[in-house]
Amino acid sequence: MTTVYVRYDSVGTILEIFFRDQPDMILVAHDDKEPAIAKYLRGPLGREDRFPPLKKWQLWLAALELEPPIVKADILTTVSGMADMSFKDKETIRIMIEDAQDYSREDPRIDLLAVAMGIPPNQMDDLWRWAAEFRPL
Structure with missing residues (x-):
């Protein structure tokens, strides 16, 4: 388990993930194994959700x-x-x-x-x- 720091937009979409707390940013600490966090880390552009023909x-x-x-x-x-x-x-x-x-x-x-x-x-x-x-x- 690694703690990561997540910045969200106003509707709760992940914008960025950091491995250290960032000064002057509103971040939420999470375990990097949480499903949504792990998915973002694997593919921040959401390509994992697309299926090729x-x-x-x-x-x-x-x-x-x-x-x-x-x-x-x-x-x-x-x-x-x-x-x-x-x-x-x-x-x-x-x-x-x-x-x-x-x-x-x-x-x-x-x-x-x-x-x-x-x-x-x-x-x-x-x-x-x-x-x-x-x-x-």
Whole structure:
């Protein structure tokens, strides 16, 4: 644990973090392990909150690395068997899975896909960031 000193704007957004108290500044002492502080220290520009688009192959190669591995064909079968979804919704997801050339994490259908894959949203976020690092050989 390290104590850091944080300067906030009028609505509580972190403006700066210092490792020593600063004279003539209104700062609040915090533990550097507090989630909001640690997140700011990792990426003060908020890039951590953005998700790059994934190519189709990046998403499905990442799914194969899970334990147990997830295969596209199994997900399509799962989606087609979802009784609470309309035919149109199922077909929309099938088209998205099979025909999209890349995926956006912000697309709400990705969360439906995550549910079908049995992946909680925060794990999907981690998987997404990890898959974005994949490069073609």
